[in-house]
Amino acid sequence: MRPLVAIVGPTATGKSDAAVDLARRFDGEIVNADALQFYRGMDIGTAKLLEADRRGITHHLLDIMDISGEASVATFQQQAREAIAGIQERGRLPILVGGSGLYVRAVIDELEFPPTDRAIRRRLEAEASANGIAGMRRRLAVADPVAAARDLDERRLIRALEVHELTGRPFSSYMPRRDYRQPTLQLGLDIERELLHARVAQRVHTMHEAGLLAEVESLAARGLRETRTASRAIGYAQFLEVLEGTSTIEQATESTTVATRRFARRQLTWFRADPRVRWFDAADPDLSRMLAVTVQEFEASSGT
RNA sequence: GGCAGAUUUCCCGAGUGGCCAAAGGGGGCUGACUGUAAAUCAGCUAGCAUCGCUUUCAUUGGUUCGAAUCCAAUAUCUGCCA
Numbered sequence: 001m002r003p004l005v006a007i008v009g010p011t012a013t014g015k016s017d018a019a020v021d022l023a024r025r026f027d028g029e030i031v032n033a034d035a036l037q038f039y040r041g042m043d044i045g046t047a048k049l050l051e052a053d054r055r056g057i058t059h060h061l062l063d064i065m066d067i068s069g070e071a072s073v074a075t076f077q078q079q080a081r082e083a084i085a086g087i088q089e090r091g092r093l094p095i096l097v098g099g100s101g102l103y104v105r106a107v108i109d110e111l112e113f114p115p116t117d118r119a120i121r122r123r124l125e126a127e128a129s130a131n132g133i134a135g136m137r138r139r140l141a142v143a144d145p146v147a148a149a150r151d152l153d154e155r156r157l158i159r160a161l162e163v164h165e166l167t168g169r170p171f172s173s174y175m176p177r178r179d180y181r182q183p184t185l186q187l188g189l190d191i192e193r194e195l196l197h198a199r200v201a202q203r204v205h206t207m208h209e210a211g212l213l214a215e216v217e218s219l220a221a222r223g224l225r226e227t228r229t230a231s232r233a234i235g236y237a238q239f240l241e242v243l244e245g246t247s248t249i250e251q252a253t254e255s256t257t258v259a260t261r262r263f264a265r266r267q268l269t270w271f272r273a274d275p276r277v278r279w280f281d282a283a284d285p286d287l288s289r290m291l292a293v294t295v296q297e298f299e300a301s302s303g304t
Numbered sequence: 305g306g307c308a309g310a311u312u313u314c315c316c317g318a319g320u321g322g323c324c325a326a327a328g329g330g331g332g333c334u335g336a337c338u339g340u341a342a343a344u345c346a347g348c349u350a351g352c353a354u355c356g357c358u359u360u361c362a363u364u365g366g367u368u369c370g371a372a373u374c375c376a377a378u379a380u381c382u383g384c385c386a
Contacts, residue, residue: 011342036342046342074339102341116339153345156337163338176338193333234342258331263342269335 001088003302004182005295006033006096008104008271009189010264012199013282016049018189019097020057021288022295026093029058031083033098033107035076036233038065041219044212045235047203060087067219067230074113077106093299101270108186110179114163114171124158133157144170178274183302187291188277190268195283197261204235204257213239213249234259 005022007015019030032038036046040063048062060083065071080096084107087094098104105111128136133154140160141148147160147170160171191199216224216239224231224240231237238256241247247255271277278294280287 034342035340070340072339073341077339100341102338106338111338113339121339150336151346153337155340155344159339171338174338229340229343232340232343236342259342261332265333266335266337266341266343270337270341273335 001182002091002093003299004084004094004096004108004184005298006104006108006184006186007098007189008101008186008277009099009282010191010196010267010271011047011099011260012196012203012264013189013191014287015097015099015189016047017053018187018287018291019095020049020053020055022291023057023093023095024055025292026295026299027091028093028095029060029087029090030054031080031087031094031096031107032059032061033076033080033096033100033103035071035098035100035103036230037062037098038071038076039063039067039069039230040065041067041215041222042230042233042236044207044210044215045233045239047207067222067224067227070229073102073106074116076103077111077113080107093295099267101267104186105176105274108180108184109176110181111176112174114167114169114174117162117166120162120165121158124161128154128158136161140164144172146170146172178276180276184276185295185298186274186277187294188271188279189282189287190279191282196264200260200264201257204253204260207235207256208249208253213242216240217243234263 005028007019007022009015022028023030034046036042037048038061039046042048049059061076061079064079080103084094084096096104096107106113124136136157137148140152140157143164144160150172152160163169163171163174212235216236219230219236220240220243224236231240235256238247238252238259242249242252280290280294284290
């Protein structure tokens with residue numbers, strides 16, 4: 001069975017293209033691990049690869065959801081693992097690509113998501129907004145001192161209480177480990193900060209020229225404003241304001257650029273924390289070859 | 305040319321004699337993060353060093369025990385009158 005290759009790193013470093021390159025060289029198929037690229041119709045703003053740029057390579061888990069849907073790591077975990085297994089059965093190389101750290105992790109590591117319950121969640125959220133979270137913090141300190149000691153933010157605090165209530169098991173007992181469930185190679189793409197910022201600005205500019213506003217407008221007609229996840233996507237949230245008339249195109253472009261920079265920084269923080277990632281300079285003209293060599297060596301050594 | 309006003313740390317912007325390295329916001333940086341993750345949250349942001357010290361609030365020179373804060377001159381900008 002062939003190993004799993006994952007391409008990670010901040011946005012605008014060329015992960016998608018690098019993945020297509022590798023897929024062509026090693027007879028691979030690509031599995032998307034970018035939470036917002038699941039949504040149909042969110043193309044320009046998510047920098048989804050155009051059909052032509054996919055160069056005949058099969059892409060999985062792209063356009064699998066309506067914007068009204070809510071992406072869920074747990075669901076994605078299962079779908080992605082199935083897709084990967086299928087690719088491997090076909091004797092091809094699975095290449096997981098995405099900048100959503102948790103989503104990548106959910107696929108490659110031994111990770112189990114405790115269940116969720118809408119009613120419990122809603123009740124806890126209502127309680128938090130009505131009484132504040134101090135009391136809930138105290139409750140968690142009793143139910144799950146380990147999790148409480150981590151000083152969780154409100155959202156996670158609620159989740160921890162939900163898990164405890166639902167499973168009787170402390171949330172902290174589901175603590176993550178870095179533990180690949182199959183031979184995996186994580187390739188990280190990074191780039192000098194100044195260059196990254198320039199690329200981000202360029203990209204947002206290009207998105208606008210490619211018709212992002214029109215895309216947002218047509219999604220708005222399909223209820224984008226009412227969605228919980230899709231409406232918050234970078235670029236979409238900002239251009240929705242243009243449609244509302246509360247922001248100009250210039251302002252939206254600027255704030256989208258800023259939000260993207262911050263996003264890239266957070267992605268970097270996430271992936272840097274994983275010592276297993278092998279990093280490459282995305283601006284290196286020789287990148288494509290270096291990635292290929294690394295994959296080749298890895299596949300040879302992982303004994304296929 | 306005359307009169308009036310402005311000049312603050314990367315940016316915007318508070319501060320009108322000691323509690324000011326200077327509020328707040330933005331930006332930047334760092335980090336956390338197992339069911340919203342392009343989300344959510346936290347910390348740092350003059351310099352050097354452990355309390356502390358050094359250099360900052362246009363520039364120069366004053367007043368004062370003490371100045372971002374008061375005075376004078378200069379520079380630049382803005383408004384009104386020519």
